[in-house]
Amino acid sequence: MPVRVLCLHGAQQTRNIFQNQLSRFQDDLTHIAELVFLEAPHVLPLITAQDDMPTRSWCSADGKEDYSAGDALVATTMQPAGPGTDLAFTVMLGFSQGALMIYRYLWLHATDAAVAAQLRGVIVAGVQDPRRMLPGNERSELFHTTSHSAASSAGETAVFGSMPFLHVIGKKDTIVAPEESAAFARVCSSASRVLFHEHAHSIPALKEVRLAVREVCQAASMSATKMAEVLEARAEELEMVSSMYGEDCILARGNETLVRMPLFTDAESILASSSASAVASLEAPAMHALERIKVCFRVPWSYPSTLPMVEMADGPTWHSVKYERWAAGVVARTSAYLSDELAVGTAMLLPAYLYAAGLAQEELDVLIDAFTEEAGGGGGAHGGHDSGAAVSKATGPWAAEDEHLREMYIAEADAKAAELLLAASKLSCDGGRPSANGGEDEDGEMCSMTAESETPAAAGSGGGSCTLIIGLIGKPSAGKSTFFNAVTNPTSESDAARVAAFPFTTIEPNIGAGLAPLYCPCATLRAAAGSAATPSAVLSSGLMDDLCDATYGHMCALGSCRFRRHPVKVKDVAGLVQGAYHGKGRGNQFLNDLCDADVLVHVVDGAAATEADGTACAPGQGSAMEDIAWVRSEVHSWIYDNLRAKWVSLVRQPRKLRVMFSGYGSIPTFVDRVLRRVGIANEVALTAILPTWGPRELHAFVALYIRLRFPMVVALNKADLPTAADLATALRHAYPHEVFVPMTARTEWLALQLSRRGYVDYTPGAASLGVRVEYGEVAPLGKNVRQELHDVVSFFRSTAASQEPLPSSSLLRTTGVQDVLAAAMAACEVVLVYPVRAFHPVTSLAHCLTFKLGSSAECVFDSLVHLKLLEGKLVRFEMIDLAPVQQQQLQELLASLPTISSNGSAVLMVARQQQRSATLPTSVRTLRKTEVINSSVVVARILSNKRQLA
Known part of the structure; x- marks a missing residue:
């Protein structure tokens, strides 16, 4: 059962602000602790007239420093049934003034046996020395119990006895002097632990701070008897290690113990049995350096x-990239072994050490190379080469x-990739959950293939705002540069992409900005307005x-005028020729420009x-039918050959596959999504399956990756x-899974040019144009x-003459x-966020922000602050998911094109399909700061303690 933690915010904060500040702590403490945030009783006046959200304080705002209301609120929250009764929380966490309230609570309830027996941990940050703020502070010895003896006793009488305390202190704190906080921490408790960080007045979400808080909560979950057993087991294990590897291998450092054990206890014998050819070249200094390498364990007091x-530790004295990579791999795999294979509460040091030593011997040849390269003058940083960089002599199916x-x-x-995505789309629409292999797993339970709820950020990756980039690809003289000009609409000839009737007009990529049609939530709002009378409606329209x-x-597209103009970047690269992956034409340079x-x-x-x-050739005699396949094949071969060149290394270390796609703009968790679709659900499966792949399996993976990326x-x-x-x-x-959209880029570009010169009136996307010159003025x-x-007038007259049906x-x-x-x-594949001031009614949809998949509520808030649309600190983030209904509307519009099949539109949008239902939204979801936005289109209401959305 999770430990309950009462969290008290500082002055000029609120419960919601503090909750968002500790959002990453909440993520770390899932299944370990439940954080409950209490609101201070006193409302503070607004700092400026523009502030919308008042903040709070634990003492009165009249300058009298009256904490009585705050004391009473904390006491009734901790002990709802009154003094002497069971505590509702076993850990207390406070920041600044909130930490002071914890000190006051402990002081006022010093004689309460229930508090002494049941409160098992206290975390304070950014707090002043409280002694002058404690009522009747003549008492000096409190909570003298023996149930919390995790840390060494202080040399002087502690104010709060042996209560376990974690003091988090910022070295750059200008509000509370770090010296003052540290001075009281020394006399606060005999079980005090002090953790300094390099920031100011805050509880930063640093790894070491989060880990320390986690340790307090884990220790608090144990009974006094269990704690005594744990400490005894810790001492016994350290004594065993000391007896085996000598007393020098154990070094006590305050609240943690450093255990250092040699990775190679008998390096000479191990090397003698090695088949590595470089062993013979190892000189005595290198041999000695090899024996000095140690694996170190930082053992916390709660271990x-x-x-x-x-x-x-104690690696080579010279800089060696190979050694650093080798050491990082051993550390990562040993850490994973600790967390995944060994049970918390058991002896872990020796099993983990033996595992690390085994890894070291498995990859001894890599280590020997690292030590011999210095002797050979390689210099480490630049010498040698990646043994997995080139393909060894191909064997078997390769x-x-x-x-x-x-x-x-x-x-x-x-074809298989397209069918797989189409099947996933149909299962999603039917309410099913497609499995990795299209069926059930070995246990008869469905395993998620798409796992769309697991966006990249769910695994800790970033996100952030982005500008959408549209890359133009195709053979020379197909019209890419004309299309580029039609989209970017340059105002001068010098800014326009060069267009000519011969190949390779474009050499260096043209990059420009344009406005593209993005389906607007106006339509959804109008539909919501029609159902506003229903009790479940969460949106209403207040648009004028x-x-x-x-x-x-706005503009018209796909037969609808419900599209809004949205800024994009367009890249027009050199024309592609068959065999580019062999170096023909400009080779793969065009693809590198589109990463x-x-x-x-x-x-x-x-x-x-x-x-x-x-x-050029006669119309109808060209290569269009073949162009579709070979252009996609060139993109495929570009990525396939890059992977094939590293295949030896990938087979030896399959987990490297997850980081092989960063050059194409894909983070490891995106690659995980692709792997899940081909039946590889985790790293264990990846390690087992990847070495069995041949060309057919690798091609299948690459094809699916390209369809998604x-x-x-x-x-x-x-x-x-x-x-x-x-x-x-x-x-x-011939290509039922492709999305074909007809166009005439030349006509669009000419219409824009003529409009600029004043000869016609034309708006992009319009089905007609007005001629502004008389007949006599044309000559x-x-x-x-x-x-x-x-040409332009004739085209629009011919389209206007066409009647339904087409x-x-x-x-x-x-x-x-x-x-x-x-x-x-x-x-x-992006997240579209429409920030609004209210859901009832929505009066403005002026802003549309684009974010990468995996972006969190914090990313959106930071962007709004950067754009000066918001100020202050995040208080609350609410969102309504519009993706299902908008995706259905978009698919209907795409399906209306005469050149596109239903399969084509389904495959195109499969990655964005998330729910079976396309009904209007009926719920509002509240996100913490670090929670991921698991939707492609949302309307968001973001509250801060300062000026709200402009």
Whole structure:
């Protein structure tokens, strides 16, 4: 049963502010402790007129320093049934004035036997010497019990006897002098532990602080008898280690003991039995240095109820990257062995030491290389090479893989990846939970394949705000640069991407900013307004107009005007040619330029008027049918070959696979999601399965990774030409899992240029335009301008003439550029946050912030403070999940395109599908500061103690 901890905030804080400050502590203490936050009784006046949330204090605000109301509140909370009765909490935690209240409570209840017997730990931070603040402080010896003798006794009489205390003190505290806090800590208790940190007046969420708090809570969960048994077991184990490895291996350091044991007790014999060729080159100094290496355990006073920390010591005196990597691996795996395999409360030091020694011997060849490189003049930092960097002589199925097999494997893997995502989408929509292998695990229970609730941050990774990046990919002369200009709409020719009818017009990547259509929650709000009478409604609309006040306005896309303009970055890279992964054309440079892209738009010559190398040909005779497969194959081969080059190293250490994708913008937990989809649920499974993989399995993994990391929309450019409609039909049948969106980038770009010159009135995404020049005014214009004006006006007249139902020969009602962008934005794996001042009613949706997957409430709050939309400290974060209903609406709009299949739209958006239901939201969720936003679209109400949302 978790230990209950009463938490008291400081002055000019609130319960919610303090709870958010300790959010990471709560994450660490899950299943160990329950933190309960108490609100101080006195409301303080607002510091400025702009402040919306008043803060509180434990003493009166009239300057009389009256703590009586605070004392009474703490006492009734600790002992609801009155003095002398059982305590509701076994640990107390206080910051600043809240810590002072703990001192006062202990002082006022010094003679209460229940407090002495049941209070098992106290944590205080940033607190002054309380003795002058204690009423009737003539008493000096309190709580003289023997049940808490975890730490060594103080040399003088302690104010609070042997009560276990943790004092957290900031070295840079300017509000309470650290010297004052430390001075009282020395006389506070004979079981006081002092922990200094490098910050100011705070309880920082540093690892060492969180670990110390965890130790207090774990020790508090044990009875006095159990504590005595634990301390006795600790002493016995340390004595055994001392007898085996000498007294010098144990060093007492205050509240912890440092245990240092040699990793190689008989290095000479171990080396003699080694098959490593470098053993013979080891000289005497290197041999001696090898024998000096020690594995160290930092043993806390509460061991074995808490885990020791593992370190390596006495390594080589020179800098060696190989040794540092080797040591880090031993430390990480030994730490994992301690936490996963050994039971807390048992003797752990010797088993962990033997495990570390075994690891060291398993990888002795790596260690020998590290020591011989110094003798060979390698210098450690730059000498030698990564033995796993190059592929050793291929054997088995790897040796059999030729170009023909590679093509077959890639096609097979991509089809399987698309089918897997489609199956996951259907199971999600049907309310099922797809398993890693599409069925049940060995125990007959469903194991999560998608595990969408486990976002990257759930495993401790970051998140943060981001700008969406759309990468343009395709063969030369397909229209990428024209599309780039149509999206970024440069104001001068010098800013525009160069466009010409020959290959490789673009050499260096063009990077520009544009506005792309993002489906707006206006529509959801209007639907919510229609159901506002229902008791379950959590949203209501207070918008003045049918459309909201989006900062950049709205536009039409996919046949709907419910899209808002959102800033994006667009990257147009050099054209791709077949065999780029072999170095043809610009090689893989184009792909390296797209590593940070959130989504790829593959611009295809939708009229089939160019060959694979970009040279012109008769419309309908080009390579469009083949372009879809080989472009995706080039992206696949780029990543596959990078992994294949490291395969020897990966087989030896499979866990390295999780960090191999950082160059593509993927954190380890994202790779974990991909692994779960191919049946690898944890590191044990990864270690067992990865060495059995051959080319087919690796191709399958890469194909799935690409589908998830680089979702792709295929833009069928030149869709206004006569050959486009038949080609689109053929493509749709040949590639049912691809998302095809027709467009004419040239028409959009010309319309924008003519609009800027004042010849036409045109808004991106519109189905029509107005001509501002009379017939007689056209003649004086240049020949090129007259032709451009004729082409644009003719196009929009032809689209306006088309009536419902859409003729089979026509693919476009607009230029389609905004449709392509809308599909691309729908595929991006990001979190969209719409901050609002209130849910009832929502009066403004001006701001839309984009965040990486795994972002927390704290990330959103920090961004709002950075944008000067909020001030102060986070008090409360509330959110409403709009993703299910918006995703359904988006899929319906995508499915209305004549070139896209239902399978294609489902595969495109599978990563964003989270729930079976697409009903309107009916609940508000409150998040702590460190909790992850497990949705792709939310409306958020964020409260601070200062100015609220502007």
